[in-house]
Amino acid sequence: MRSVRLFPIALLLVFILLVDFYAFQGLEPLLIKTGRTTKDAIFGIYWGTTGLILISFLFTLRRALKIAKLTTALKNWINALLVNFVTKLVFVLLLFFQDIFRLVASVFRGGIMPARNETVIFIGLALALLIFLAFLHGVTLGKYNYKVHKLDLYFDDLPEAFQDFKLVQISDVHAGSFDNASAVEKGIKLINSQEPDLFVFTGDLVNNQSEEILPWIGKFGRITAKYGKYSVLGNHDYGDYIQWNNHHEKAINLEHLKKYHADMGFELLLDQHALIKKDGQEIALLGVENWGLGFGQRGDIKKALSGVDPNDFKILLSHDPTHWQSIIKDLPVKIHLTLSGHTHGMQFGIEALGIKWSPVKYRYPHWAGLAEHNKRYLYINRGFGFLGFSGRVGIWPEITVITLKRSEP
Structure with a gap:
């Protein structure tokens, strides 16, 4: 850890946040069917988890740079950041392809974009869960398997x-x-x-x-x-x-x-x-x-x-x-x-x-x-x-x- 370029890291974190926003708004068709209390709880858990990971990553990165060493804590938060990101990215990719289809469909509907299909959203959540479990295994047991x-x-x-x-x-x-x-x-x-x-x-x-x-x-x-x-x-x-x-x-x-x-x-x-x-x-x-x-x-x-x-x-x-x-x-x-x-x-x-x-x-x-x-x-x-x-x-x-x-x- 003698030399770290901070600008690419900053760009990566911005991209991660954009993926997070896209993923969360993709949940909107499901969240509007829940009560205000449930929606607020999901909002808090979602962004609280993201915030904890990002802040902890930045804090441990700052400490690691001071001592010029890749610490165990930093490795762990890099893993958490990656697992969190990849899980949401899978969900976002499925949403993105659906949104392209919705955009094309809107051309033939006078500019009115159809709503997101809830079945597609559930499939995306299921795939994201599988990826999450796979990566969780990978960073705990898989690396010594x-x-x-x-x-x-x-x-x-x-x-x-x-x-x-x-x-x-x-x-x-x-x-x-x-x-x-x-x-x-x-x-x-x-x-x-x-x-x-x-x-x-x-x-x-x-x-x-x-x-x-x-x-x-x-x-x-x-x-x-x-x-x-x-x-x-x-x-x-x-x-x-x-x-x-x-x-x-x-x-x-x-x-x-x-x-x-x-x-x-x-x-x-x-x-x-x-x-x-x-x-x-x-x-x-x-x-x-x-x-x-x-x-x-x-x-x-x-x-x-x-x-x-x-x-x-x-x-x-x-x-x-x-x-x-x-x-x-x-x-x-x-x-x-x-x-x-x-x-x-x-x-x-x-x-x-x-x-x-x-x-x-x-x-x-x-x-x-x-x-x-x-x-x-x-x-x-x-x-x-x-x-x-x-x-x-x-x-x-x-x-x-x-x-x-x-x-x-």
Whole structure:
């Protein structure tokens, strides 16, 4: 919280108030049927709740700016603001489309606009209630609702010693957002219960500052894997999104973060590779610094491949999936499997009943799960933590378990 632009926040609050006014006047056809006492009570509850959230948000924001820290209280009021806003926005959108229809209808009725349909209003209220409950779950339980995603991947040239070799991946910890130690510990126990042969972390350990991981080093240090624990950096790890006093301070922050990876037992791969050896055979594990369209292109895959036998079986850790989309999938040297994160699935969407949708799909063609191109695979982890919105709705935090297998001859 070293730098906050207040003007966009002011504009956002004005927009929120406009949505509130639109939503409340949309209730008018129902309110006029109630008595004066009931109408006044609803008015007081509606605007009292909105006022409490806005004033509390502004008060905690002012305090957080003074101490230059994103406080737990501010996070909670941001959540309340978002849940309140999204709930009413759903109702307002339905009203808006109905009002467009009413406006068109008025043209054919001599300028007389028909009244709002009460059935539509009730449907809007029902949808708003469902959204409210979904977001309420998301900011309380959903953000720690860890899910294990398991899949088997088959390769013609996987060394025989690595048949049934188990990779466990997490990504996007964003330690500065955590607010429940026991819930995080359950997630780490769930990682260890998968009994990984190899554990990998694909970037964004913190939101902005290396110190965010300090309370959690011991917990993540308890992750175990037979053949080691490896990691790479993500776009947030470089401290690019806050204002530093000078370049030296920013550089020191990054050096501290690299040390904290080591303190957790993670071998950080910075455009490097490691050879994972088993029963006299080996696979190459590559790791690059962050490379992403619009998020910095520091990574150098050529450096990571330096000294690697082109015929080796290769796995790449690269935080941003656009690296695979733009470069890796068509690289002359075959990289069999790329593991990424970054998108979080936007922490909001639907993955049920055969439906897989999130607004993030309009930014990333591949945003979660498996993608394949010419027998080269990309797997995008949905993230272990959360950022911005302190919750998850429909897109749950993920622990990925990939079992490597040889294709049948």
